[in-house]
Amino acid sequence: MKQEQGQSHAQARRPAPGRPPIAAALAATAALGLGLVATAAQAESRLERGRYLVESIAGCGNCHTPQGPNGPLLGQALAGGLVIEDPMFSAVSANITPDPDTGIGRWSDAQIARAIREGRRPDGSLIGPPMPFDLYRDIADSDVAAIVAYLRAVPPVKNRVAKSVYRMPLPPTWGPPVGRVAEVSSADPVAWGRYLAGPLGHCIECHSRPGPQGGPDFAGGLGAGGYVFTGPWGRSVAPNITPTNLKRYSDAQLAAIITTGVRPDGSCLRPPMAVSYYAKMKPADVSALVAYLRTLPPR
Numbered sequence: 001m002k003q004e005q006g007q008s009h010a011q012a013r014r015p016a017p018g019r020p021p022i023a024a025a026l027a028a029t030a031a032l033g034l035g036l037v038a039t040a041a042q043a044e045s046r047l048e049r050g051r052y053l054v055e056s057i058a059g060c061g062n063c064h065t066p067q068g069p070n071g072p073l074l075g076q077a078l079a080g081g082l083v084i085e086d087p088m089f090s091a092v093s094a095n096i097t098p099d100p101d102t103g104i105g106r107w108s109d110a111q112i113a114r115a116i117r118e119g120r121r122p123d124g125s126l127i128g129p130p131m132p133f134d135l136y137r138d139i140a141d142s143d144v145a146a147i148v149a150y151l152r153a154v155p156p157v158k159n160r161v162a163k164s165v166y167r168m169p170l171p172p173t174w175g176p177p178v179g180r181v182a183e184v185s186s187a188d189p190v191a192w193g194r195y196l197a198g199p200l201g202h203c204i205e206c207h208s209r210p211g212p213q214g215g216p217d218f219a220g221g222l223g224a225g226g227y228v229f230t231g232p233w234g235r236s237v238a239p240n241i242t243p244t245n246l247k248r249y250s251d252a253q254l255a256a257i258i259t260t261g262v263r264p265d266g267s268c269l270r271p272p273m274a275v276s277y278y279a280k281m282k283p284a285d286v287s288a289l290v291a292y293l294r295t296l297p298p299r
């Protein structure tokens with residue numbers, strides 16, 4: 001049982017609860033004089049990168065922050081408890097703040113990264129849908145490390161959430177263990193946009209045609225739309241985001257739709273389209289997304 005051994009090893013390395021790793025890193029490098037400057041800057045940029053990813057394109061809070069009638073609950077960021085209803089499940093999102101008792105404060109960095117990319121908890125149990133593990137397994141090592149750094153730095157919130165109910169058998173695994181995942185270069189806007197729309201932002205998870213097993217059919221229906229979402233907003237259907245539908249918008253219009261949630265005709269995009277998160281994206285990232293959407297095979 002290789003995996004079991006890996007876990008206990010990781011468990012032994014977990015940091016003392018309540019000691020922020022950034023502070024620990026600074027303390028550890030303080031003795032190194034000049035080294036402090038570079039290392040502190042690196043730690044800070046990793047944290048900043050993580051903040052940017054979680055709060056914009058990845059939009060983890062779209063599922064992990066509980067919502068009231070007026071949107072996300074104040075002081076409850078990433079504290080879980082949002083219930084996602086589907087014919088196959090009533091999934092309750094987890095508390096992913098560093099609270100040691102009700103969140104992930106006792107998990108090591110490697111354990112959190114594994115939960116995100118492989119969908120497995122430190123105790124070996126599988127995390128259920130709809131978290132998009134098929135895409136998250138391709139998040140680059142540097143980006144998953146940045147996400148983990150940010151999750152460790154958010155305010156811990158004590159919030160014990162109910163258990164998810166799955167009315168179907170979960171697979172034994174979401175795939176083989178994730179090895180090293182290299183960074184995607186942002187120099188090629190289309191390749192960068194594909195990474196943003198897939199592994200980082202899971203746009204294509206919501207916007208592809210539902211396949212026979214319930215999951216998205218990336219092979220035959222990439223970007224074709226069709227998932228139905230019901231909630232306090234009523235009923236919304238993910239539209240086709242291939243050129244068949246989007247050719248009616250200019251690049252500037254498309255960028256505005258994604259980041260403001262308002263179409264040129266004045267109509268507004270309803271949840272779960274994560275507009276409040278995409279509003280915080282860098283213009284270059286929005287342009288890359290648009291460039292990629294233009295290259296999708298028309299459906």
Ligand code: HEC
Pocket residue numbers: 054058059060061062063064084091092093094095096103104112115116121126127128129130131132147163164
């Ligand atoms: C589409 C909704 C959705 C999105 C997006 C999502 N999650 Fe989740 N996540 C869930 C649900 C639901 C669970 C609990 C599933 C279960 O009970 O098995 C979960 C579980 C987890 C867990 C396991 C925690 C535990 O205590 O078991 C971690 C860690 C996690 N998510 C991190 C993230 C991060 C980081 C992101 C953003 C990069 C993210 N999630 C995006 C829905 C989502």
Ligand code: HEC
Pocket residue numbers: 057197201202203204206207229236237238239240241245257258263268269270271272273274278289
């Ligand atoms: C959690 C599911 C979900 C995710 C993730 C998501 N969307 Fe959406 N999106 C929707 C839904 C649902 C609608 C329709 C809302 C409505 O009709 O009120 C929508 C609408 C749109 C529209 C409007 C299309 C039209 O016909 O006017 C565009 C463009 C779009 N999304 C692009 C994206 C991009 C790009 C991303 C990733 C950065 C993304 N979406 C992520 C669910 C999602």
